[in-house]
Amino acid sequence: xxxxxxxxxxxxxxxxxxxxxxxxxxxxxxxxxxxxxxxxxxxxxxxxxxxxxxxxxxxxxxxxxxxxxxxxxxxxxxxxxxxxxxxxxxxxxxxxxxxxxxxxxxxxxxxxxxxxxxxxxxxxxxxxxxxxxxxxxxxxxxxxxxxxxxxxxxxxxxxxxxxxxxxxxxxxxxxxxxxxxxxxxxxxxxxxxxxxxxxxxxxxxxxxxxxxxxxxxxxxxxxxxxxxxxxxxxxxxxxxxxxxxxxxxxxxxxxxxxxxxxxxxxxxxxx
Amino acid sequence: xxxxxxxxxxxxxxxxxxxxxxxxxxxxxxxxxxxxxxxxxxxxxxxxxxxxxxxxxxxxxxxxxxxxxxxxxxxxxxxxxxxxxxxxxxxxxxxxxxxxxxxxxxxxxxxxxxxxxxxxxxxxxxxxxxxxxxxxxxxxxxxxxxxxxxxxxxxxxxxxxxxxxxxxxxxxxxxxxxxxxxxxxxxxxxxxxxxxxxxxxxxxxxxxxxxxxxxxxxxxxxxxxxxxxxxxxxxxxxxxxxxxxxxxxxxxxxxxxxxxxxxxxxxxxx
Numbered sequence: 001x002x003x004x005x006x007x008x009x010x011x012x013x014x015x016x017x018x019x020x021x022x023x024x025x026x027x028x029x030x031x032x033x034x035x036x037x038x039x040x041x042x043x044x045x046x047x048x049x050x051x052x053x054x055x056x057x058x059x060x061x062x063x064x065x066x067x068x069x070x071x072x073x074x075x076x077x078x079x080x081x082x083x084x085x086x087x088x089x090x091x092x093x094x095x096x097x098x099x100x101x102x103x104x105x106x107x108x109x110x111x112x113x114x115x116x117x118x119x120x121x122x123x124x125x126x127x128x129x130x131x132x133x134x135x136x137x138x139x140x141x142x143x144x145x146x147x148x149x150x151x152x153x154x155x156x157x158x159x160x161x162x163x164x165x166x167x168x169x170x171x172x173x174x175x176x177x178x179x180x181x182x183x184x185x186x187x188x189x190x191x192x193x194x195x196x197x198x199x200x201x202x203x204x205x206x207x208x209x210x211x212x213x214x215x216x217x218x219x220x221x222x223x224x225x226x227x228x229x230x231x232x233x234x235x236x237x238x239x240x241x242x243x244x245x246x247x248x249x250x251x252x253x254x255x256x257x258x259x260x261x262x263x264x265x266x267x268x269x270x271x
Numbered sequence: 272x273x274x275x276x277x278x279x280x281x282x283x284x285x286x287x288x289x290x291x292x293x294x295x296x297x298x299x300x301x302x303x304x305x306x307x308x309x310x311x312x313x314x315x316x317x318x319x320x321x322x323x324x325x326x327x328x329x330x331x332x333x334x335x336x337x338x339x340x341x342x343x344x345x346x347x348x349x350x351x352x353x354x355x356x357x358x359x360x361x362x363x364x365x366x367x368x369x370x371x372x373x374x375x376x377x378x379x380x381x382x383x384x385x386x387x388x389x390x391x392x393x394x395x396x397x398x399x400x401x402x403x404x405x406x407x408x409x410x411x412x413x414x415x416x417x418x419x420x421x422x423x424x425x426x427x428x429x430x431x432x433x434x435x436x437x438x439x440x441x442x443x444x445x446x447x448x449x450x451x452x453x454x455x456x457x458x459x460x461x462x463x464x465x466x467x468x469x470x471x472x473x474x475x476x477x478x479x480x481x482x483x484x485x486x487x488x489x490x491x492x493x494x495x496x497x498x499x500x501x502x503x504x505x506x507x508x509x510x511x512x513x514x515x516x517x518x519x520x521x522x523x524x525x526x527x528x529x530x531x532x533x534x535x536x537x538x539x540x541x
Contacts, residue, residue: 013445015299015379017386024352024371114508118489128439131491132352132376140444142485149484152519155512206504210512218467219417226417236504 011134022134029130036123039244043251050254051099056080059260059267061177062187064099065194066254069167072098080261102164109161110247112154114206115240158207165202169195184270187256194253197246204235204242290362292324294332295373298382304371305329311362317372318346318357321384333383341497344431348384349373354433354495357384375436388432394452398459399476403468418467424505425462427498428455434492434502440485451482454492454502461506464513474514483507483514 012018023029050066057064058081067075067084075086075098090101110116121127128135143151172191176182202208213229216222235242259265290311293304309324318336325332336346339358346357351371362370378386406412434454435441441448452460457477464473477483488511492502500506516523 009445010443011376016376017295017297017374017380018302019295019304019373019376021352024349024373026351026366026368026371027353114488114503117487121487121489127487128443128489128491131437131489131494132349132354132442135439135443137443140440140447140485142440142482142487144482144484148487149519152511152515155515155520155523206508207512210509214509215513215516217418217465217469219420220415220467237501 009138023130023132025130025132029133033123033126033129036119039248040120040123043247046251046255047103050251050258051097051103054078054097054099056258056261057099057254058082058084059187059257060179061175062185062191062257062260062267063171064254064257064261065168065171065191065250066099066103068171069102069164070098071101074098080258105157105160105164106250109154109157109202110243112151112157113243114154115243117151119240119243155207155211158202158205158211161198161202165195165198168198171195178269185267186270187260187267189270190253190256194246194249197242197249200235201239201242201246203232204239206236206239208232209236290320291369292320293369293371294321294324294329294384296329296332296383297380299380302380302383304373306369313363315362316358317350317355317360317362317365317370320362320370321357321372333381333385335385342429344429344497347375347431347433347436349376349436354437356431356433356497359497375432377436377438377442378432388435390448391430391432391435391453391455394456394481395459397452397481398456399463399471399473401463401466401469402471403466404470406468412468414467421465421505422462424500425458427500428458429498430455431497433495433497437491437495438486439489439491440482440487447482447485451485452477454486454507456481457483457486457510458500458502458506461510464510472517474510474517477510478514478518483510486511 011022047066050064055078057067057070058076060083063070063084067081070076070084070086071089072086073090076082076084086098090098122129126135127137127140143149168191172188172195175188175191176184178185209229209232212232213219213222213225216225216229219226219229256265260267288311289308292307292309294307296302296305307324307328309320309328311320318334318339321332321334325334334346334357336358337343338345341356341359344356347354348357349355349372350357350360351365352373354375357372372384374380374384375386375388378388378390381387432455438453440451441453460473460477460481463469463471486507488503488508490503492507493500493504496502516527
């Protein structure tokens with residue numbers, strides 16, 4: 001099987017070994033991008049629906065993480081939201097629901113996340129679809145130009161996401177307050193797991209690792225920050241796992257609250 | 272005794288199974304995959320089988336190799352389409368069926384499995400050298416493990432060029448070879464930039480002249496590194512963050528300038 005040297009680009013550039021096949025990989029290299037594509041697409045579809053539908057996001061004492069903090073004047077005024085805590089800073093216009101107003105922060109945090117970048121560059125942009133599998137694009141400028149230059153703003157989204165984590169942690173605490181009595185419902189556990197996963201995802205973030213100590217060269221002069229960096233460095237290898245778990249769980253949390261708020265399910269009380 | 276010494280392992284031994292090797296043979300002008308059936312023994316690595324092939328059926332097969340221990344980085348090639356060291360890939364780790372062995376597909380081929388990796392050494396000349404600050408007599412400075420731990424990981428690099436080979440920035444875009452130093456040199460920069468004594472500022476060099484922004488952190492370099500260096504997590508992303516400190520974070524830069532303002536005791540984030 002002799003392939004004459006072809007005057008083409010990429011792996012078929014002049015001088016390189018002339019091999020006809022785009023890739024000689026025999027394993028299921030397509031599985032990771034295919035599954036990633038499907039899961040992200042499912043999440044985007046569900047999150048879009050949940051954010052725009054603007055109802056069924058509060059079933060006392062649980063509030064959906066998609067609608068917390070609820071900044072709109074109309075929080076609590078739509079079906080399935082009666083009694084929802086809110087700050088009342090904005091109105092609601094068309095598709096600009098209370099969820100749409102705040103989702104820019106978690107969305108920006110995940111879009112600029114170093115792990116998700118790998119995930120969606122591979123699965124959505126096929127750049128590359130897998131290691132040693134050629135990408136279909138003829139030109140490539142990476143993250144050197146707008147809009148991908150904006151990936152450098154990841155740290156700002158990280159800081160904002162920490163504020164959201166505090167709020168969602170408070171929501172998880174409040175989820176044990178059943179009209180002045182402390183209790184535990186399945187929803188309480190769901191919200192606690194949601195808060196824990198979001199903290200693990202945020203604390204294992206590369207921007208967090210850099211901020212707590214990664215930018216320092218002389219660790220021995222900063223023992224506390226060195227310990228903080230060491231702690232985050234232990235979490236960091238699992239950042240991808242936390243990214244998926246927290247993504248799926250936040251959607252499931254919204255779904256649980258949505259079903260409870262709309263009366264489809266009744267939240268079972270543990271005690 | 273003489274007969275035993277001349278017998279190739281696996282040859283003439285009925286219990287030795289045979290594997291079909293599909294080896295790329297050729298040069299810059301033309302080439303292709305050639306099939307060979309070679310006897311193998313349990314526990315062998317791909318380089319062992321290629322040596323048997325070279326000794327018995329293809330005496331002119333060109334292979335670059337040296338230590339056979341995963342320490343010299345010479346025998347890089349692509350096995351079943353994946354960049355690997357020939358000497359560290361056990362046959363038992365490969366699926367049943369033919370084993371396809373080709374040269375690195377990112378660099379110009381010289382002959383058979385040998386490629387010209389000169390472009391990597393050219394980039395080495397563009398990495399500013401270690402520039403230590405004055406610390407008095409050499410015996411007065413004590414380096415702690417905490418200070419040097421990160422750089423030590425990057426010193427494990429054996430320069431096998433598998434990370435450079437697999438990186439799509441140059442593998443799929445030949446024109447980027449002159450603008451992109453690649454993962455191997457990003458870890459070299461990181462090693463020096465994180466050194467407590469180094470005075471060089473490597474962030475602008477990486478960002479403006481060596482293509483750090485071209486990397487889109489898809490982690491293939493980390494996947495193929497035979498030394499187990501976490502190239503993306505421990506070198507490239509930290510250098511991207513350090514670059515962002517300098518170029519894309521006005522709030523952080525202002526805060527650090529204020530903390531290190533004139534008249535304040537020298538301090539910290541060094």
